[in-house]
Amino acid sequence: MQHKVPIEPLTQQAFAPYGKVVDLPESDPSKAGDGWDCWSYIQMLDVHEPIGFGLVVTRRREFVVSAMERHVSREELLLAFDREIIQPVARCIDIDDPEEHPDPSTVKCFRIKPGQAIVIHRGVWHSPAYPASDDARYMFGIEKKKDKFGDEMIRPWVDFIGGDTIRFE
């Protein structure tokens, strides 16, 4: 079965079950100077080991997702660089279940604008991000350590329950 999921704007409230949003706050800056404003700390990444960074070039393709991965031991920072990207996510049901499959009924797809970022909660399912229109580049940062269920394997992808797929629009 294929589930249709609308693309939604990234807001703290909508993204809360999946992680944290990194964006300019409405509040006054905590520091400012001639020609610049600074807000800190606007978000936290909970880590115990050095962070490794990865860059992804994501190319135009059908907006269809059939599998996701997750990191049960690590939060993941993900930052849109040059163009808008779409990030599909699914809820973590049981972080201690190594046999869990992503549940398609919990999928949401968020539009992340250049300069915005997310911190994906531990255990939350995610696919690679898609470009909203033209090919895009994004960066992720994650602790460089083994995950509890070994998601550093060559193929960490887990199909949706029932072999379902997601089409987002």
Ligand SMILES: NC(=O)N[C@@H](O)C(=O)O
């Ligand atoms: N988010 C993404 O594209 N990749 C990471 O989750 C990863 O572990 O490679």
